[in-house]
Amino acid sequence: MFASTRDKNLIFPYRKEHKDVYSRSLIITFSKGQFIPQTAEKLWLLKKGAVKTLSGSEAGKTNILGYWGEGDVIGSSLSKVNTYEAQCLNTVEAISVSLEQGRFLFKEISHCIQQTDELLRIIRTEKMYSRLSSLLIWFASKFGSQVLQGTLINIRLTHQELAEIIGATRVTVTRLLNQLEQEEMITRPRRFAIVIKNFGLLESKRQ
Structure with missing residues (x-):
């Protein structure tokens, strides 16, 4: 499923409070067009690349939820939609993060909420x-x-x-x-x- 993994020592540093997130983590590389697997117990911290999140409607139409890049946190557990998919727009490097580890990513998750608010402002x-x-x-x-x-x-x-x-x-x-x-x-x-x-x-x- 995944193109490659790399050792945690190659992960770029964010802040000291991220030490727990990285302690047992691998960078996982996805190719352009791949979908990042989603589970209710995991989040993904994006290190590199761009991702488009999508949701399917009952009518079968695909709706764009957002666009995400380096430093953003994505995951189905952050959304209330029934169908949540994350498609890579180019080569993406990401770190799988448990919900428990996610408590260290408050700043990143808050930024994602602000980003969603900005997109809503634009379309209004x-x-x-x-x-x-x-x-x-x-x-x-x-x-x-x-x-x-x-x-x-x-x-x-x-x-x-x-x-x-x-x-x-x-x-x-x-x-x-x-x-x-x-x-x-x-x-x-x-x-x-x-x-x-x-x-x-x-x-x-x-x-």
Whole structure:
């Protein structure tokens, strides 16, 4: 199931109170597209990579719950949905943490709650242009890396996924992305790749 494991001594340090979490832990590596197994007794502390959490509805539709990266804690025990899945968007390194050990991760879990609140704030924004702009800024802040043109969002985002997050149609998202590109707020060097060219200008335009 897992691609590889590595010794606990290679785990990057967080804080002193994490010593108990790491004492008997291995880094587990998952490949892009793999689903991280979920049980009610375990959490996962992400060390590297990006994960998308999903839930299935009674109608058979898949709903996106959130996007998570380095330092985030995920797990079905943190959610009330009936079906909880975590899919790797790229190579992911994670540490399996028991609920007992999870008491040392209060700061990380609190951050995840704040992140969920921020996404809810974004999707409640009245104007679709502002919703999409805010979402792209959020993705770039969390998963971005600096390139010559600006900040590259380091995960694959389809127009349909962006539409589902902000509650729009795919056609609307395509139109808005084209508008942002024409306004030189973003550039798309290749398919599914988005670069924020100017954070400050995009933030001012989303108001």
